[in-house]
Amino acid sequence: MLSKFDYVKPQTLSEALNYLEQNASTRILAGGTDLMIILHRNVETPEHILDIKGILETKLLEYKKNEGLFIGASVTVNQVAESKSILEKYPALVQAANSLASYQLRNRATVVGNICNASPGADLAGPLMVYDAKILIASVKGTRIVDINSFFLGVKKTVLKASELVIGVFLPDVSDGDNSTFLKQTRLKGHDLGIVGVTARMTADKKIRLAMSAVSTTPIRLYQLEETLSSQPLTSELAVMAGKEVRNIIKPISDVRSSADYRYHVSEVLVKRALQHLSSMGGE
Numbered sequence: 001m002l003s004k005f006d007y008v009k010p011q012t013l014s015e016a017l018n019y020l021e022q023n024a025s026t027r028i029l030a031g032g033t034d035l036m037i038i039l040h041r042n043v044e045t046p047e048h049i050l051d052i053k054g055i056l057e058t059k060l061l062e063y064k065k066n067e068g069l070f071i072g073a074s075v076t077v078n079q080v081a082e083s084k085s086i087l088e089k090y091p092a093l094v095q096a097a098n099s100l101a102s103y104q105l106r107n108r109a110t111v112v113g114n115i116c117n118a119s120p121g122a123d124l125a126g127p128l129m130v131y132d133a134k135i136l137i138a139s140v141k142g143t144r145i146v147d148i149n150s151f152f153l154g155v156k157k158t159v160l161k162a163s164e165l166v167i168g169v170f171l172p173d174v175s176d177g178d179n180s181t182f183l184k185q186t187r188l189k190g191h192d193l194g195i196v197g198v199t200a201r202m203t204a205d206k207k208i209r210l211a212m213s214a215v216s217t218t219p220i221r222l223y224q225l226e227e228t229l230s231s232q233p234l235t236s237e238l239a240v241m242a243g244k245e246v247r248n249i250i251k252p253i254s255d256v257r258s259s260a261d262y263r264y265h266v267s268e269v270l271v272k273r274a275l276q277h278l279s280s281m282g283g284e
């Protein structure tokens with residue numbers, strides 16, 4: 001049974017921020033696909049629930065050439081999954097969005113909710129990380145911007161303070177010739193978090209960006225390996241080497257979805273495949 005709470009759905013950002021400032025025990029509600037489970041299980045019993053979906057700024061989904069892509073905090077995963085212009089510019093993001101749960105769930109779930117929930121296995125974290133997305137955070141004190149690569153602090157932990165909400169996330173524009181891919185292994189098709197997620201990006205000037213989910217306490221960027229891969233032509237052999245090297249970087253655990261051993265194996269395979277894909281698209 002759900003515990004009792006006040007439910008508010010402000011129509012302006014300032015209303016929402018004042019409410020957050022005045023009510024410390026508030027949880028923010030976007031699609032609710034993570035939050036409602038926590039509430040149903042009484043894992044948390046907040047006194048206040050603030051629904052952000054009435055706030056205009058959070059509904060914006062806009063791509064501007066030479067600037068980039070803004071995804072407001074109320075934008076659903078399906079809105080991104082179905083966007084042709086986002087697919088063209090940020091393919092890994094659309095691939096990851098399409099892999100998240102089921103169509104029905106994606107109609108509710110938001111991109112920003114996925115990262116604010118801070119699951120180590122969050123599907124959209126990797127794509128946002130390889131594009132160096134910036135998170136626009138607001139409180140009554142003003143706004144601040146945090147790079148997504150500094151956003152996650154641990155399992156279900158982020159840099160967000162109780163009085164803050166995320167307005168949206170911004171991805172800088174990419175040049176022609178930039179490419180990326182997202183690969184994920186799951187136990188079941190749909191309705192499940194990934195056992196391992198890999199996002200690989202090759203920029204127009206052949207620099208490699210690599211991120212992984214479900215192999216550490218947070219989604220991770222593999223900066224050192226990126227440097228090695230970016231300093232030479234991306235060949236199929238180099239992709240094999242990178243797959244093996246990943247085993248020395250990740251720290252997967254055994255849980256209900258997979259043993260750590262299997263995660264090591266899948267990580268090696270998926271990193272190799274993702275890089276070989278980029279290589280076949282013009283890396284060599």
Ligand SMILES: Cc1cc2nc3c(=O)[nH]c(=O)nc-3n(C[C@H](O)[C@H](O)[C@H](O)COP(=O)(O)OP(=O)(O)OC[C@H]3O[C@@H](n4cnc5c(N)ncnc54)[C@H](O)[C@@H]3O)c2cc1C
Binds near residue numbers: 113
């Ligand atoms: C059956 C099922 C299958 C799933 N499969 C997948 C999957 O395959 N891959 C995957 O990655 N996830 C999966 N999920 C998890 C979930 O659907 C996603 O994480 C989703 O993107 C969360 O978005 P939401 O809008 O529903 O977030 P909510 O549940 O509304 O919020 C999630 C958390 O973020 C906080 N939050 C939300 N918006 C903001 C904001 N603007 N500012 C600050 N804090 C905020 C909330 O307070 C809450 O703590 C699954 C969930 C279910 C129930």
